[in-house]
Amino acid sequence: MTTIKPLLVVAAALVDADGRVLLQQRPPGRAMAGLWEFPGGKVEDGETPEAALIRELDEELGIQTHASCLAPATFASEALGDRHLLLLLYVCRKWQGIAHPHHATALQWVRPNQMYALEMPPADLPLIGLLDALL
C-alpha cells in the first residue's frame, strides 16, 4: 500500500480596508512559477500553524502580525505530487508594516471575484468562492 504523507501549509488572506486581498506571484524556476497564491508556506517541525504563518509573513512580505489577528477561515485538500496538500487559510485584517515582495515576483491587491480571472494553484480554486462569500 502506498503511504501518502500530508503536507501542511498555512496561508493568509490579508484583507485591506477596501476588502481587497493580497496575492503574490510565484517566482520563476520553482514549481507553479508565475501562479498567484496567498502568502504563506510549510509548517516546520515543532511549529504551530499560527507561528509558521507569522514567520512566513515576515519572511515573504516584511509584515508583522499576531496569532490573535489570524482568524481560521477555510482549508484546501489537494493531491500534490506524491504528497497530499492540506492548506489552512486564515483571514488577517491587522498587521504592522507595508508588504513588499521579498520572495515573490510581484504583489497585487484584488477582490475575491477578480481572482477567477487569475492563474492560481489548483488547490486555491475552491477557496475563491468561499472567500467571496466570507469577506
Ligand SMILES: Nc1nc2c([nH]c(=O)n2[C@@H]2O[C@H](COP(=O)(O)OP(=O)(O)OP(=O)(O)O)[C@@H](O)[C@H]2O)c(=O)[nH]1
Ligand atoms: N503559500 C502558498 N502555497 C500554496 C498555495 N497554494 C498551493 O497549492 N500552495 C503550495 O503549498 C506549498 C507551499 O509551500 P512553500 O511556498 O514553502 O513551498 P515552496 O515549494 O514554494 O518552497 P520551498 O522551496 O520552501 O520548498 C507549495 O507546494 C505551494 O505550491 C497558496 O495559496 N499559498
